[in-house]
Amino acid sequence: MKAKKTLTRRGFVAAVASAIAAGLAAASLWPVWEFLSPPKTREGQEQETAVVPLSNVGPGKAHFFEFQGHPSVVLQPSPGKFIALSAVCTHLGCIVEWRPREEIFFCPCHAGRFSPEGKVLGGPPPRPLPSYPVKVRKDQLIIG
Amino acid sequence: MSCRGKVMDYLDVRFGFRDLLHHNFTEYLLPRTINAWYALGAVLLVLFAIQFISGILLLVYYIPDTEHAFESVQTIMNDVPFGWLIRYVHAIGANVIVLALLLHLLSVLFMSAYKDPREITWVFGFLIFLTSLGMSFTGYLLPWSQLSYWATVVGTNMPEAVPVIGEELVLFLRGGPSVGQQTLSRFFALHVMGFPFIFGLLLFVHLFLVRRIGVSIPPFGPTYRPEPPPKEFRHPEYPGGIPFFPNYVTKDLAMIYLFLTLLMAVVFFAPWIFLPAQAFEPADPFTTPAGIKPEWYFLAPYQILRIFPNKTAGILVQLAFLLFLFVLPFIDRSMERRPARRPVFVSVFIITLLIFIGLTVWGSVS
Numbered sequence: 001m002k003a004k005k006t007l008t009r010r011g012f013v014a015a016v017a018s019a020i021a022a023g024l025a026a027a028s029l030w031p032v033w034e035f036l037s038p039p040k041t042r043e044g045q046e047q048e049t050a051v052v053p054l055s056n057v058g059p060g061k062a063h064f065f066e067f068q069g070h071p072s073v074v075l076q077p078s079p080g081k082f083i084a085l086s087a088v089c090t091h092l093g094c095i096v097e098w099r100p101r102e103e104i105f106f107c108p109c110h111a112g113r114f115s116p117e118g119k120v121l122g123g124p125p126p127r128p129l130p131s132y133p134v135k136v137r138k139d140q141l142i143i144g
Numbered sequence: 145m146s147c148r149g150k151v152m153d154y155l156d157v158r159f160g161f162r163d164l165l166h167h168n169f170t171e172y173l174l175p176r177t178i179n180a181w182y183a184l185g186a187v188l189l190v191l192f193a194i195q196f197i198s199g200i201l202l203l204v205y206y207i208p209d210t211e212h213a214f215e216s217v218q219t220i221m222n223d224v225p226f227g228w229l230i231r232y233v234h235a236i237g238a239n240v241i242v243l244a245l246l247l248h249l250l251s252v253l254f255m256s257a258y259k260d261p262r263e264i265t266w267v268f269g270f271l272i273f274l275t276s277l278g279m280s281f282t283g284y285l286l287p288w289s290q291l292s293y294w295a296t297v298v299g300t301n302m303p304e305a306v307p308v309i310g311e312e313l314v315l316f317l318r319g320g321p322s323v324g325q326q327t328l329s330r331f332f333a334l335h336v337m338g339f340p341f342i343f344g345l346l347l348f349v350h351l352f353l354v355r356r357i358g359v360s361i362p363p364f365g366p367t368y369r370p371e372p373p374p375k376e377f378r379h380p381e382y383p384g385g386i387p388f389f390p391n392y393v394t395k396d397l398a399m400i401y402l403f404l405t406l407l408m409a410v411v412f413f414a415p416w417i418f419l420p421a422q423a424f425e426p427a428d429p430f431t432t433p434a435g436i437k438p439e440w441y442f443l444a445p446y447q448i449l450r451i452f453p454n455k456t457a458g459i460l461v462q463l464a465f466l467l468f469l470f471v472l473p474f475i476d477r478s479m480e481r482r483p484a485r486r487p488v489f490v491s492v493f494i495i496t497l498l499i500f501i502g503l504t505v506w507g508s509v510s
Contacts, residue, residue: 031226035201 049144057082057141062098067132067143071095074134074141077103077116084132084143085118091125105129165389168355173385174392175361177368181251182359183399184244190400191241191407192347198234199336206286208332210325213288214426232411232419238280239418240407242441245273253472254493256481257360260373263473265353268346270470275343277441282335284439285328291420293427294436296331297323298446305455322429358382363481370479443507444500450510 050067052074057063062075064087071087075098085105087095094109104121105114113121118129135142145153156162174182205224207216220227249269252258258266285296300323303313319326358380361368386392410417422433438446445462452458468475476489483490 031229032197032201034225035227035230036204037225 049142052141052143054139054141060100074143075116082134082141083116084134085129089125090127090129169389170387172388173382174359174388175382176385177362177365179362180395180399183396184248184251186396187399187403188244188248191237191244191403195234195237195241198230201230202234203336208328210288210328213286213328217287232415236410236415236418237407238283240403241276242280244403245276249273254483255363258473259481261357262360265350265357266473268350272343272346272350275339275346279335279339282331282339285331286335288427289423290425290427290433291422293323294432295438298436299438305459307456370481372479440504444503447503447507
């Protein structure tokens with residue numbers, strides 16, 4: 001027959017001490033976790049839109065800026081048409097560059113090639129570049 | 145066998161930790177008459193661990209640049225979640241450490257625990273004390289506030305009184321003719337790398353000696369008898385002593401919690417004691433605020449410099465006092481450790497302590 005397990009005084013004290021220690025450890029680690037959390041995970045700090053002066057994006061030119069913590073790019077492929085994309089290559093995270101003569105985005109790390117709309121034209125990138133909505137308001141571009 | 149037992153057995157075969165724990169915890173005996181003052185070493189270990197952890201966390205956001213240092217500290221205080229807590233624990237913890245260090249030093253002095261064969265333990269402990277003051281002094285400048293800036297201006301100006309090389313010393317300490325970016329850079333390097341590295345080495349030797357030579361027997365009670373200095377090394381033995389674990393660890397924990405309570409009480413209810421209004425104004429090298437004073441533990445040396453007619457004499461008196469404390473175990477060679485049988489020593493001890501307290505109070509109110 002299996003002996004019934006009884007709780008000894010020493011076991012009880014050890015269990016209570018362990019529970020208190022675990023509680024204190026959790027109480028100490030919580031501020032540390034919050035302290036180290038990156039800003040974007042904090043409430044109300046997500047960047048909803050970015051503003052770029054219209055004069056920065058001439059026809060056929062690209063302008064790089066930061067949006068939601070990532071390098072991004074806005075392009076005017078033809079007069080009056082604007083495209084905003086993430087500039088982070090979907091292969092391994094390098095930053096793409098704009099090649100106006102070829103009219104492509106080129107990733108210098110592993111030769112990934114994207115169209116002005118962000119579609120994959122060649123190379124290892126598995127997905128197109130994420131795009132953002134662009135609105136023209138007076139002399140500014142509102143992205144996001 | 146339970147899963148936990150199997151894991152423990154597996155690790156024990158590869159690390160031999162049960163033997164280590166047995167020899168250093170349950171089988172390691174300490175004198176039965178040991179008192180709460182002996183727990184200050186453990187208190188300091190915990191407080192220093194907190195300083196290292198909170199210091200590393202502050203490094204994540206702090207910028208050691210005169211243009212951005214103050215702003216980065218304000219960001220830590222106001223924008224980073226729990227940044228105020230980490231910063232207060234670090235800044236106020238430094239003060240609690242100095243308090244615990246002073247109490248540790250005074251208790252070792254009063255019980256004459258520095259005597260043969262523990263002279264080297266004392267020497268390394270004293271060096272740890274000086275290194276800790278160095279860490280406090282260099283860390284004080286980093287927030288680049290009016291308080292920290294002007295306290296550093298006054299502090300770094302003190303070596304000017306050293307004959308012949310005084311001016312060169314000040315220049316070297318500051319990295320330039322005045323406190324500026326060069327000073328901040330070298331204080332930052334010393335605070336986060338230089339002093340902690342030296343501190344680690346000193347602490348290792350200190351703890352090694354405490355364990356190797358053993359703690360001194362408290363010189364109190366009817367059973368205590370002074371022991372002649374040993375002629376050869378012997379492992380510490382305390383017949384009829386109490387085990388380090390759990391008996392002594394419980395005493396250690398009680399003292400650790402007492403100091404943590406003190407630290408947290410100041411952090412939550414009275415941080416202004418150590419961080420007055422001037423600590424929240426950015427450093428302005430063109431405007432000296434009224435009544436600028438160093439930290440409380442530097443008030444006595446500060447007041448000595450003010451009351452001595454000659455600055456060089458003031459510095460030399462303090463250096464002589466530090467040197468005297470440093471070599472005390474090599475001067476004081478008598479076997480007797482009982483305070484009741486050392487009236488001259490105890491009188492000098494109490495008078496010196498009262499002078500220190502008096503100078504500190506005088507320095508704070510004058």
